[in-house]
Amino acid sequence: MHSVAVAGLAASSDHDVAERAPILPQWSELIFGLVVFAGILFVIWKYVVPKLEQAYQERTAAIEGGMEQAAEVQKQAEEAKSQYEAQLADARAEAARIREEARTQGTQIVSEMRAQANAESERIIESAHKQTEAERQQAQVELRSHVGRLSTDLAGKIVGESLQDETRQRGIVERFLADLESGDVKPEKVGTTPSEGA
Amino acid sequence: MSFSPLAAVKTESFEPPNPQEFYQRFFGHGDWSFTRPMVLFLVVGVVVCTFLVMTTRKAAIVPSKGQWLTEQVYAPIRNGIAQDIIGTKEFLKYVPLLFAVFCTLLLSNLMSVIPFFQFPPTGRVAFPIALTLFVYVIYQAIAFKRKGVVGYLKSLIPPGLPMWIRPMILVLEIITYFITRPVTLALRLFGNMFAGHMLLLLFITGGEFMLLHQDGFQYKIFGIGSFLMAVLMTLFEILIEFLQAYIFTLLAATYIADSIATEH
Amino acid sequence: MSGVRMSQQHDDAPRPVEPKKPTEPSKYAQSGGLFGTFLASSSDWKTERPGMTESVGVSALSYLLSGPVVFALIGYGLDRWLHTGFLVPIGLLAGMALSIYLIWFRYGAE
Numbered sequence: 395m396h397s398v399a400v401a402g403l404a405a406s407s408d409h410d411v412a413e414r415a416p417i418l419p420q421w422s423e424l425i426f427g428l429v430v431f432a433g434i435l436f437v438i439w440k441y442v443v444p445k446l447e448q449a450y451q452e453r454t455a456a457i458e459g460g461m462e463q464a465a466e467v468q469k470q471a472e473e474a475k476s477q478y479e480a481q482l483a484d485a486r487a488e489a490a491r492i493r494e495e496a497r498t499q500g501t502q503i504v505s506e507m508r509a510q511a512n513a514e515s516e517r518i519i520e521s522a523h524k525q526t527e528a529e530r531q532q533a534q535v536e537l538r539s540h541v542g543r544l545s546t547d548l549a550g551k552i553v554g555e556s557l558q559d560e561t562r563q564r565g566i567v568e569r570f571l572a573d574l575e576s577g578d579v580k581p582e583k584v585g586t587t588p589s590e591g592a
Numbered sequence: 593m594s595f596s597p598l599a600a601v602k603t604e605s606f607e608p609p610n611p612q613e614f615y616q617r618f619f620g621h622g623d624w625s626f627t628r629p630m631v632l633f634l635v636v637g638v639v640v641c642t643f644l645v646m647t648t649r650k651a652a653i654v655p656s657k658g659q660w661l662t663e664q665v666y667a668p669i670r671n672g673i674a675q676d677i678i679g680t681k682e683f684l685k686y687v688p689l690l691f692a693v694f695c696t697l698l699l700s701n702l703m704s705v706i707p708f709f710q711f712p713p714t715g716r717v718a719f720p721i722a723l724t725l726f727v728y729v730i731y732q733a734i735a736f737k738r739k740g741v742v743g744y745l746k747s748l749i750p751p752g753l754p755m756w757i758r759p760m761i762l763v764l765e766i767i768t769y770f771i772t773r774p775v776t777l778a779l780r781l782f783g784n785m786f787a788g789h790m791l792l793l794l795f796i797t798g799g800e801f802m803l804l805h806q807d808g809f810q811y812k813i814f815g816i817g818s819f820l821m822a823v824l825m826t827l828f829e830i831l832i833e834f835l836q837a838y839i840f841t842l843l844a845a846t847y848i849a850d851s852i853a854t855e856h
Numbered sequence: 857m858s859g860v861r862m863s864q865q866h867d868d869a870p871r872p873v874e875p876k877k878p879t880e881p882s883k884y885a886q887s888g889g890l891f892g893t894f895l896a897s898s899s900d901w902k903t904e905r906p907g908m909t910e911s912v913g914v915s916a917l918s919y920l921l922s923g924p925v926v927f928a929l930i931g932y933g934l935d936r937w938l939h940t941g942f943l944v945p946i947g948l949l950a951g952m953a954l955s956i957y958l959i960w961f962r963y964g965a966e
Contacts, residue, residue, distance in 0.1 A: 406622040412615040416786060417779060419718035420615070421623040426630045427713075427722030430637040434696050435726070437641040439688035442648050446666050447684070449651035449659070456653050677911075750962055760954055763930075764923055768915075772922040776914070839914075846911040 542567035606801045609793035614716060614786070633713040636699045644695065669694050669841060677845040678852065686848050689730065693723055694841040697781070701833030704789055705826050712833070715785040717778065720840075724778040727844040732770075735851035747853075777843055784836045788829045795822035916959045923955025924948045 411420055545567060617625035647658030655663060669691050674683040697714060704712035713719045735744050748765035749758055799818030802811040924947075931947025934940070 408615070408617060408621050408625065411622045411625070412612040416611045416614065417717050417782065419721050420625075420627070420716070421718075422620070422625060423627060423630055423716055423718035424722055427633060427719040428725065430633055431692070431696060431722055431726060434637050434640055435689060435692040438644060438692040438695070442644040442662075443688045443691060445648040445651035446663065446670075449648075449653060449655070449663075453653045750958075753961065757954075757957075760927075760950075761958055764919065764926060764951070764954055764958060767922040767926045768918050772918040776918055776921065843911060843914055846914075 538567075538571060542571070545570070606798065606805075609790055609797055611786075611790075613793075614789075616711075627716075628711060629713040629716040629719065632703050632709055632711060633700060633719055635709070636696060636703065636713065640692075640695045640699055665695065665698075666691060673842055673845045677842070678849045682852060686730075686845070689726070690841050690845055693727065693844055694837055696723065697837035697840055698834065701785060701837055702830070704785065704792070704833060705829055712785045712789055714781055714836075715789045717782045717786075720778040720781040720785075723840070724774050727777065727847065728774040731844075731847040731851045734848065738852065773847060777840065777847075781836050781840050784832055788825075788832055792822060792825055792829060795819070795825055912963050916963060919955040919959050920952070923951035923953075923958075925951065927951030927954065 414420075542564070614629075616628035618627060618631070620626050643658075644662060647656070647662045650656070651659055670683075670687050674687045674690050677683075678686055700714045700719065701712050703709045704715070735747075739747055745762065745766070748769060749762055753761060795818050799815045799822060801815075802818060803815030806815075927947035927950050928944050929947070931943035931945070934943045934947075
């Protein structure tokens with residue numbers, strides 16, 4: 395037990411060291427342990443930790459940079475989206491405008507066409523009227539001349555008096571016809587008064 | 593054949609593993625011999641340094657597999673221990689020490705179960721003491737530098753104690769801070785590794801003895817049971833080895849944090 | 857000592873920028889790591905000071921060890937000096953009581 399207590403720098407035998415209480419160190423091991431651990435500590439302090447810290451720092455920066463970049467991209471995307479939406483709205487408005495225009499144009503065309511058609515039909519009716527009138531007048535004129543001649547012929551035959559004299563003849567017939575038109579001449583029957591004839 | 597073990601004992605008897613077996617010298621004698629734990633600790637140092645330098649030499653934002661693995665160990669030490677305990681302001685200074693302590697201890701402890709090595713250098717008290725000395729010197733130096741001798745001693749007494757009890761508490765605190773803490777820090781680790789290794793040795797040598805050097809069917813069963821137990825204990829040991837490396841690092845960080853803290 | 861120089865020299869080394877929000881657990885820590893589950897509770901340990909249940913337990917144990925031992929030793933010294941024989945157990949008990957009182961005072965009050 396005594397050798398255990400004084401286990402010091404004095405060189406001790408193998409037996410002493412082997413029999414020493416396990417909680418008392420062997421000097422060579424202690425010094426060797428200090429030296430080796432100092433070496434490990436030096437390497438880690440000088441080479442390992444700085445590298446790891448550098449990587450860590452870079453990683454933190456990269457993560458933060460990545461976040462900034464992502465925010466930038468999102469901003470851009472939002473801009474593009476709003477731009478696109480604006481364009482879309484423009485296009486919609488344009489389409490609506492075109493449609494509206496087409497509609498107004500269409501109604502205009504229709505009304506124009508209708509007016510045209512109306513005008514045409516009126517023109518046709520008008521010309522038809524005119525033609526009818528002209529034909530009527532022509533017929534009247536012709537009829538008049540025929541009636542005149544026929545009447546004079548008839549009257550001449552009846553009266554026996556030649557009314558070939560053109561000027562007289564025309565004047566009588568004309569007068570008669572005019573009277574007829576104005577209603578002065580009433581068809582008369584023998585034996586009846588003109589007022590009772592209606 | 594009776595069931596009594598004594599009846600089956602052959603001429604040779606079982607010698608349980610003893611602490612003397614932890615002294616395994618290669619050359620030299622006594623206190624100045626070069627021992628197997630030293631070789632193992634050197635291997636630990638070389639492996640730790642080589643692996644860490646190799647994996648972090650080209651440290652990148654997107655880590656390689658090796659760097660990733662290193663970071664999986666580094667991040668808990670840096671953030672889980674150093675930053676949480678020492679505080680965000682000053683922890684970076686102490687990260688190398690804590691990381692070195694953890695890596696060294698983890699691999700040293702695991703040497704207990706790594707084939708061909710199968711001996712934890714931390715099962716020799718000199719190595720836990722060596723690491724504790726680093727931690728001890730650093731945390732005491734910080735405390736004396738920050739607070740001065742009087743300030744340090746004052747900071748040991750919690751405020752609000754009755755006057756008459758303070759001297760006794762001061763003695764208790766000084767002993768705790770200057771002796772008990774480092775001693776328990778080293779001995780806790782050593783004890784766990786030493787006892788764990790002894791236990792594994794016991795189950796393996798015992799199993800081997802019962803299986804090969806004993807007659808009787810029941811000893812074969814016991815031998816196999818002993819080996820199975822050794823396997824189970826090995827798994828348990830791995831857990832203990834992680835845990836002890838972690839606790840040592842955690843306490844080192846706590847002691848440093850105590851030295852930095854201005855108010856107590 | 858080399859260890860002390862180490863911590864001082866590190867001040868000159870390029871210091872990485874600290875995380876902006878120290879209150880939040882850093883992204884680094886959230887990665888979990890190899891011992892993610894093992895260390896997961898580390899952030900929960902932050903009680904009043906950043907001393908955690910584990911270290912409190914260890915400190916308490918340290919006090920419980922040092923108290924009886926120190927005062928028993930003092931008692932032993934006094935016994936030798938005064939040629940008495942009862943001061944070792946008294947020291948032992950007093951040390952234990954003192955340790956428990958200190959532990960209660962430091963950690964139990966909250």
